[in-house]
Amino acid sequence: MSGQVNDISRLSHQLVEFYEKISSWEQDVVKSSGLSTAQMHAIEIVGHGVSLRMKELAGKMGVTTGTLTVMVDRLEEQGLLKRTPHATDRRSWLVELTAAGGKLFDQHHQYHLRLTEEITAPLSSHEQEMFTVLLEKIVSQM
Amino acid sequence: MSGQVNDISRLSHQLVEFYEKISSWEQDVVKSSGLSTAQMHAIEIVGHGVSLRMKELAGKMGVTTGTLTVMVDRLEEQGLLKRTPHATDRRSWLVELTAAGGKLFDQHHQYHLRLTEEITAPLSSHEQEMFTVLLEKIVSQM
DNA sequence: CCCATATTGTTTGATTGTCAAGATACACTA
DNA sequence: TAGTGTATCTTGACAATCAAACAATATGGG
Numbered sequence: 186m187s188g189q190v191n192d193i194s195r196l197s198h199q200l201v202e203f204y205e206k207i208s209s210w211e212q213d214v215v216k217s218s219g220l221s222t223a224q225m226h227a228i229e230i231v232g233h234g235v236s237l238r239m240k241e242l243a244g245k246m247g248v249t250t251g252t253l254t255v256m257v258d259r260l261e262e263q264g265l266l267k268r269t270p271h272a273t274d275r276r277s278w279l280v281e282l283t284a285a286g287g288k289l290f291d292q293h294h295q296y297h298l299r300l301t302e303e304i305t306a307p308l309s310s311h312e313q314e315m316f317t318v319l320l321e322k323i324v325s326q327m
Numbered sequence: 328m329s330g331q332v333n334d335i336s337r338l339s340h341q342l343v344e345f346y347e348k349i350s351s352w353e354q355d356v357v358k359s360s361g362l363s364t365a366q367m368h369a370i371e372i373v374g375h376g377v378s379l380r381m382k383e384l385a386g387k388m389g390v391t392t393g394t395l396t397v398m399v400d401r402l403e404e405q406g407l408l409k410r411t412p413h414a415t416d417r418r419s420w421l422v423e424l425t426a427a428g429g430k431l432f433d434q435h436h437q438y439h440l441r442l443t444e445e446i447t448a449p450l451s452s453h454e455q456e457m458f459t460v461l462l463e464k465i466v467s468q469m
Numbered sequence: 470c471c472c473a474t475a476t477t478g479t480t481t482g483a484t485t486g487t488c489a490a491g492a493t494a495c496a497c498t499a
Numbered sequence: 500t501a502g503t504g505t506a507t508c509t510t511g512a513c514a515a516t517c518a519a520a521c522a523a524t525a526t527g528g529g
Contacts, residue, residue, distance in 0.1 A: 189353055190457065192456070192459065193440055193443050193447075194440065195446055195459060196443050196447065196455070196458070196459045196462070197439050197440050197442075197443040199459060199462045199463055199466055200349075200439075200443060200446075200462070201371075201439065202466045203465070203466050203469075204346070204349055206466065206469045207342075207346055208389070209389055210469075212389045213505095221485075221486085221516090223485090223486075224485095232481045238364050238507080239507070239508060240506080240507060240508080247350070247351055248487075248488095248506070249487070249488060249489085249510070250484085250491095250509085251486095251488060251489080251508085251510080251511095252486060252487050252488075253508090254485075254508065254509055254510085255485075255487090255509090255510095256485085256486075259484095259485080259508095261358060267395075271507095274494080274495075274506090274507080275493090275494060275495085275505060276493070276495065276506070276507040276508065277494095277506090277508080278507090278508075286492070291368045295528055297339050297342075297343065298335055298336060300339075301335050301338050301339040301342060302335055304342075304465055304468075304469065305335075305338065305465070306463060306467065306468065307467075307468045308461065308465070310376050312461055312464075313334065313338070314334070315457060315461065316338070316458070316461045316462075316465075317334065317338045317341060319338060319450065319457065319458045319461075320338070320341045320342070320345060320458075321341055322449050322450060322454075323345070323446055323447070323449065323450070323458075324341055324344045324345050324348065325449075326446075326448065326449045327345075327348045327352075327446065363514095363515085365515080380477080380478090381478060381479095381508095382476085382477060385478095390516075390517090391516075391517055392477075392478060392479080393478085393479070393481090393490075393516080393518080393519090393520075394516050394517070395478090395481075396478065396479055396480085396513070397479095397514090397515075397516090398515085398516095410499075413477095416476095416524075416525075417523080417524060417525085418476070418478065418523065418524045418525070419476095419477060419478075419524090420477090420478075426486040426517065453491080454486095470529100471528100471529085472527105472528090472529085473526100473527095473528090473529105474525100474526085474527085474528105475524105475525080475526075476523105476524080476525070476526090477522100477523085477524080477525090478521105478522090478523085478524100479520105479521080479522080479523100480519100480520085480521075480522095481518100481519085481520080481521095482517105482518095482519095482520105483516105483517090483518095484515105484516080484517080484518105485514105485515080485516070485517095486509080486513105486515065486516085486518100487512105487513080487514070487515085488511105488512095488513090488514100489510105489511095489512095490509105490510085490511090490512105491508105491509085491510075491511095492507100492508085493506105493507085493508085493509095493529090494505105494506080494507075494508100495504105495505080495506070495507090496504085496505075496506090497502100497503090497504085497505095497526075498501100498502090498503085498504100498512100499500100499501090499502090499503105
């Protein structure tokens with residue numbers, strides 16, 4: 186037998202490398218846009234779907250609402266995000282992208298697509314399909 | 328044809344999800360150790376190989392040397408890292424793990440192995456092997 | 470060897486990120 | 500509907516971060 190333990194260790198190492206490389210790629214790309222990675226992360230999450238409460242956004246980002254308050258303040262000053270009062274809960278704000286924020290989000294999304302293309306360049310189309318399927322299986326279980 | 332563009336878009340989405348989930352897992356694990364994610368990142372990098380210069384470590388972390396100076400100060404105070412003079416370049420320090428730092432690194436490495444096991448649980452051993460091979464192909468090209 | 474330029478790490482001042490505690494609004498029970 | 504506990508966001512104090520200035524050392528050309 187080839188050893189379960191070594192297989193796991195080998196894969197773990199690849200995952201760390203993979204994660205590191207994506208991180209540094211993201212950092213480089215974001216830096217050129219003038220935002221911090223945390224700020225861009227907020228843009229990415231808000232841009233992905235419907236408007237969110239501060240609390241929900243904070244939860245998705247893994248920070249406290251206190252942290253998010255000042256972050257949204259700054260992104261609002263930069264005209265990328267805006268707060269809208271919640272329809273029925275007067276404690277809450279809904280956070281949304283402005284037009285400028287949406288434009289930035291789209292641009293960043295394009296960067297993601299381009300990175301994905303580069304990443305999968307060394308794979309045949311069959312391999313690429315397999316990789317996607319396996320990744321979907323993994324992600325849906327996490 | 329099924330559409331190259333949609334395939335890329337689909338994979339890109341999975342990659343983002345995957346990255347997000349690993350990030351939040353890492354955050355949770357690190358938080359329980361009392362360090363910040365940045366600090367643990369330093370431990371991980373230093374623990375992975377030979378000793379590094381401040382500049383090199385800062386580069387790998389995507390942070391300025393000024394930031395690293397205070398970070399290493401704190402980790403040195405906590406007894407996890409130590410500075411050693413460079414053998415031939417008296418401007419430089421080499422950063423290494425202490426025994427306690429090594430122990431922390433080992434523990435964190437075990438967490439990584441456990442996460443890798445959990446992640447690949449829904450995969451057959453053949454699928455797991457394939458995933459590893461594809462990931463190696465990708466990582467080696469990044 | 471000497472000088473000019475480059476590199477490495479630290480320090481400083483300003484900005485940004487972070488959390489704990491506070492202030493306001495909601496929800497539920499009686 | 501009053502009271503009590505819970506939820507949501509902001510505030511204030513502190514830590515992390517960066518860019519730029521600095522000190523010490525290295526490097527290379529005359």
